[in-house]
Amino acid sequence: MRKSAIVLIALFLSASPAFAKVKVVATLQWIGSVAHEIGNRHVEVTTLVKPNQDPHLVDAKPSMILATRKADILMYNGLDLEIGYLPVLIESSRNPNIQPGKPGNFDGSHFVTVLEKPISVDRSMGDVHPLGNPHYHYSARNILAVAEGMANALSTIDPAHADSYRANLATFREKVRAKQKEWSGLPLKGKRYVAYHKYFEYLAADYGFKIVAYVEPKPGIPPSAGYIERLIETIKETRPDGILLTPYYGRRETDFLTQKTGVRSIVVPHDAGSTPGAKDWFSFMDQALSALVK
Amino acid sequence: MKIWRRLVLAPSLVLTLASPSFGQDVESRLKALEETTKAQQEKFEEQHRLIDELKSSPPGGASAPGAAGTAARPTPGEPAQAAGPGQEGTTAKLTGIFGGSAMTNPYLSLIVNTFFYGSNLTQTELDSRTIPGFTNVPVGVHKGFNLESAELMIFAPVDPYFNLYANIPVTEDGTELEEAYFVTSSLPGGLQVKGGKFKSGIGRINAQHPHAWDFVDVPLNYRAFMGNEGMGGEKGIQVTWLPDLPVYLQLGVEALQGENDQLFGADAKDWPHAFTVFAKTSMEIGDSGTILLGPYIAWGKANIPTVADNTTFTGNTDLFGFEIVYKWKPQRGTAFTLQSEYLYRKQTGDLRTGEVSDPASTVAPLTRAQDGIYVQGLYQIDRWRVGARYDVLDLLKKDYILSGSQQSLGKQPWRATGALEFNPSEFTRIRLQYTRDESSRDGQPNNELYLQMLLGIGAHAAHSF
Numbered sequence: 065m066r067k068s069a070i071v072l073i074a075l076f077l078s079a080s081p082a083f084a085k086v087k088v089v090a091t092l093q094w095i096g097s098v099a100h101e102i103g104n105r106h107v108e109v110t111t112l113v114k115p116n117q118d119p120h121l122v123d124a125k126p127s128m129i130l131a132t133r134k135a136d137i138l139m140y141n142g143l144d145l146e147i148g149y150l151p152v153l154i155e156s157s158r159n160p161n162i163q164p165g166k167p168g169n170f171d172g173s174h175f176v177t178v179l180e181k182p183i184s185v186d187r188s189m190g191d192v193h194p195l196g197n198p199h200y201h202y203s204a205r206n207i208l209a210v211a212e213g214m215a216n217a218l219s220t221i222d223p224a225h226a227d228s229y230r231a232n233l234a235t236f237r238e239k240v241r242a243k244q245k246e247w248s249g250l251p252l253k254g255k256r257y258v259a260y261h262k263y264f265e266y267l268a269a270d271y272g273f274k275i276v277a278y279v280e281p282k283p284g285i286p287p288s289a290g291y292i293e294r295l296i297e298t299i300k301e302t303r304p305d306g307i308l309l310t311p312y313y314g315r316r317e318t319d320f321l322t323q324k325t326g327v328r329s330i331v332v333p334h335d336a337g338s339t340p341g342a343k344d345w346f347s348f349m350d351q352a353l354s355a356l357v358k
Numbered sequence: 359m360k361i362w363r364r365l366v367l368a369p370s371l372v373l374t375l376a377s378p379s380f381g382q383d384v385e386s387r388l389k390a391l392e393e394t395t396k397a398q399q400e401k402f403e404e405q406h407r408l409i410d411e412l413k414s415s416p417p418g419g420a421s422a423p424g425a426a427g428t429a430a431r432p433t434p435g436e437p438a439q440a441a442g443p444g445q446e447g448t449t450a451k452l453t454g455i456f457g458g459s460a461m462t463n464p465y466l467s468l469i470v471n472t473f474f475y476g477s478n479l480t481q482t483e484l485d486s487r488t489i490p491g492f493t494n495v496p497v498g499v500h501k502g503f504n505l506e507s508a509e510l511m512i513f514a515p516v517d518p519y520f521n522l523y524a525n526i527p528v529t530e531d532g533t534e535l536e537e538a539y540f541v542t543s544s545l546p547g548g549l550q551v552k553g554g555k556f557k558s559g560i561g562r563i564n565a566q567h568p569h570a571w572d573f574v575d576v577p578l579n580y581r582a583f584m585g586n587e588g589m590g591g592e593k594g595i596q597v598t599w600l601p602d603l604p605v606y607l608q609l610g611v612e613a614l615q616g617e618n619d620q621l622f623g624a625d626a627k628d629w630p631h632a633f634t635v636f637a638k639t640s641m642e643i644g645d646s647g648t649i650l651l652g653p654y655i656a657w658g659k660a661n662i663p664t665v666a667d668n669t670t671f672t673g674n675t676d677l678f679g680f681e682i683v684y685k686w687k688p689q690r691g692t693a694f695t696l697q698s699e700y701l702y703r704k705q706t707g708d709l710r711t712g713e714v715s716d717p718a719s720t721v722a723p724l725t726r727a728q729d730g731i732y733v734q735g736l737y738q739i740d741r742w743r744v745g746a747r748y749d750v751l752d753l754l755k756k757d758y759i760l761s762g763s764q765q766s767l768g769k770q771p772w773r774a775t776g777a778l779e780f781n782p783s784e785f786t787r788i789r790l791q792y793t794r795d796e797s798s799r800d801g802q803p804n805n806e807l808y809l810q811m812l813l814g815i816g817a818h819a820a821h822s823f
Contacts, residue, residue: 116688116689116690117690120784121690121784123823124822125823126608126648126650126823127641127648129606130600130603144818147818148784148818152822155521156822157600158543158545158600159548160546163518163543164515165518187785187815191783191784284784285782286741312689312690
């Protein structure tokens, strides 16, 4: 009787990790969204950066440190996008699982094809990312690669549910492929836009439109009055199809440009959750692309 | 030609032979082959599209606004980079957690802190301006141009278990080793150990480097109880613990050699003689607010020359503090911070006037139980930030009891400060600061004006809360 009780307890103890959900901490909303697609009911996703915050300028808040302390895996964008807080966060979390080199340290950029990797860079060029344009989440192809990386990483951490992660990945792939078909039919080829920030290069590459000028003279540096004046001239001459901005960023300048040139401003969501309908990566992309077409 | 063909054929033959060719999975292999072909087809199409794109876009982008100006102007928003989107499909494999790419070198940064100082007082008056009853150490600024320091920071992970940091401010007086410490990264249970020479974790400002301060100088209570740069680097060991709780709670203890000239003094004991404990807790308030608060205590043996000129105080020190910080960041580019710290310091012991070796020197029992507070607010809109600070000593407690009798020291020390900052980028700060300083107790105000520049190059420093 006692023996069987011990066996039962032992069984229960050995089985219990299988019931525990993998704690995923994602820096950005889209990462959380994809992690949820791949992990589904076997993961518990916490997202750190609210969509109304600038991922460059986030502080490592205590609440973020606390969440990271409990993480089984930390998933981040990489390419220095989170350089302002991630090193502090990882160290302050005191969490051995998520230190660099551990399976719980997941850098999405390791799986993607990076655009605009500068040959040479210094900070006189503004906030240029020396590792390339970090906003690769606009690219379905890259998202598929990241999702596969996530499935592998989750399987390493939680081998008991590896099959489930594989299956979720397959489902996700199907969904993305179907969407890709839908999106590739959008009439974007040959369009020309002015953009506030270097956000849309991956979309431009995938859908064949062009960013002909930027409202920011250099990434992260707001435009001066003189620069805006020259830009107005350029816009008047070239008549682009729109001036692209993201919610919370560049409204004042783009409104002014629209008023001066008559070229409309288009708000393109920059992440899941940044606009009311964009609840996950799919709806975020839907909104971004339909905003461009409108 | 024949050889070439053979070379191509040979491996493919090997491949064909090596792959299992049982009838039942012909179908799945066919499917796999089809998929591969399809993927290759997609790749081809993509590359063709790219070629078209590159052909149709002349380098330089004639329609960019820069072209409307002088020809020499660089194309706006286009740093020197490989030709165009998509062409250089390099996969980034070299990201470090601190950014950059080279593993073999530690991360380096250099921060230059320089300012212009103006005052209605003469340099002689400034050099002898103290806070009687608290400290005999003047602030140490010069009228006109000052170079505070060029601060060299070096950091990198040592191995999977330790991170290493060094902070070396180079001043005109020489090079200091302000900090050199390791931090563990892989201890279990939310524990972390820091050791070497480091800035104490007590309080809000102590752990900050001068370039991260919200004003040019530290508040009065820091200056009076810890010194012009706070506690500064101390040799010792720190253990902190972040328990797995639903709320953020960080607990810390430190054992320090105790070299701070206001609290402890290097000669107080031939042994570590300063200790601290601290706690910090934090919660989110609403969608965009965060509050952090925490009490702290530091205690130890004292042997200090800073009570008054030509004196040495020996005895015991206790310092009690409480920090509170509220940060509100409703959206990009807007932030408000309200911060306050209350400090209470008690010292009991003997005050010797004159040199120890001098038989004419006198010793009298001294008890100092004094306090002070500062309150500051900072409001940021995009690249601009305005700040205001009020700091005062002798707030609730002003005991200075020499040989059993309370000494009359003069007027209550206080200051009021306003600052305006412009931050052209994340790496530059230009600060204009005005302070009305009434801390000298003699009714002689010091109207101070600072124009400060802070510039950083090298590795990106992370922003802690």
